[in-house]
Amino acid sequence: MGQINTVLGPISSGSLGKTLIHEHFLFGYPGYSGDITLGPFNRDACIKAGLEMAEKVKAHGVVTVVDATPNETGRDPELLKEIAGQSGLNIICASGYYSEGEGAPAYFKLRSQLGDGVAQAYEMFKKEAVDGIGDTGIRPGVFKLASSKGGITDYEQIFFRAAARVQKEEGIAIVTHTEEGTMGPEQADLLISEGADPQRIMIGHIGGNTDIDYLLQVLEKGVYIGFDRFGIEGLAGAPTDERRTACLIGLLGVGYAGQIMISHDWVNVWLGRPGIGEIAAMVMPNWNPTHIFEDIIPALKKAGVTDDQITTMMVTNPQKFLTGE
Numbered sequence: 001m002g003q004i005n006t007v008l009g010p011i012s013s014g015s016l017g018k019t020l021i022h023e024h025f026l027f028g029y030p031g032y033s034g035d036i037t038l039g040p041f042n043r044d045a046c047i048k049a050g051l052e053m054a055e056k057v058k059a060h061g062v063v064t065v066v067d068a069t070p071n072e073t074g075r076d077p078e079l080l081k082e083i084a085g086q087s088g089l090n091i092i093c094a095s096g097y098y099s100e101g102e103g104a105p106a107y108f109k110l111r112s113q114l115g116d117g118v119a120q121a122y123e124m125f126k127k128e129a130v131d132g133i134g135d136t137g138i139r140p141g142v143f144k145l146a147s148s149k150g151g152i153t154d155y156e157q158i159f160f161r162a163a164a165r166v167q168k169e170e171g172i173a174i175v176t177h178t179e180e181g182t183m184g185p186e187q188a189d190l191l192i193s194e195g196a197d198p199q200r201i202m203i204g205h206i207g208g209n210t211d212i213d214y215l216l217q218v219l220e221k222g223v224y225i226g227f228d229r230f231g232i233e234g235l236a237g238a239p240t241d242e243r244r245t246a247c248l249i250g251l252l253g254v255g256y257a258g259q260i261m262i263s264h265d266w267v268n269v270w271l272g273r274p275g276i277g278e279i280a281a282m283v284m285p286n287w288n289p290t291h292i293f294e295d296i297i298p299a300l301k302k303a304g305v306t307d308d309q310i311t312t313m314m315v316t317n318p319q320k321f322l323t324g325e
């Protein structure tokens, strides 16, 4: 049976159960760590908030959450371990860097001028996958990659190429971020050209694009796609849930349940100064970590989507994608 690394160590694929494939217990846009005077880090408050989130999703039968936070945006495996240990929720953490526009590109850009950038990113992914993150011994269960709107920059390609190579050796699934749902086919092609297994790739945030022909083009690459931003509506080019749901129902109707996963991309704690989460709650009132269970699944069922199709998206696909079995 396949195995997957959680923050508490490896578990078998059969233990994953109902899975949210892309969420964040903590997230901060790079720069937050410079604002600690007004936005100090409160570890206990983050754990408390994480435990509250864990209880909310567990009440809907969720057994596993993938925390897709990139390395430079507040990834904190020890804190996730604390939340997992206390709550009993499986938490899977990531290894990866965010997009050039929204991440922290200065460091690896400089390093790639000093030597082969792909080789250096490869070394990082490999070391984290084999020995763990920093000195925590906690190993990532997914690689997280991101590209920009309408392009995969040279900087972003470094991580795509490196992650695909380590995936071939270590069998770790790849979760991507597309900006407004663009570059889905290109992300798949790039990863596959470097040897990644299409069945271990999820092209994420693809629901940001509501063009059915485009969505089918991505599915035809043999990869998974993520309708993984339910509740993020109207902001930064995001479509409404109604449009996303219409696409999802259509794709399920023509037989693609086996290639689709659903999630919220919820951010439970915004690192840095207070304010971002509060504003998000005002402008996106449906964005919360149980929105799928309370609003989206009922809408899908009303349209004739079956319990089996929902189980496929939330249990079977995450298991195959994460563990390869």
Ligand SMILES: [Zn+2]
Pocket: 022, 023, 024, 068, 265
């Ligand atoms: Zn995310």
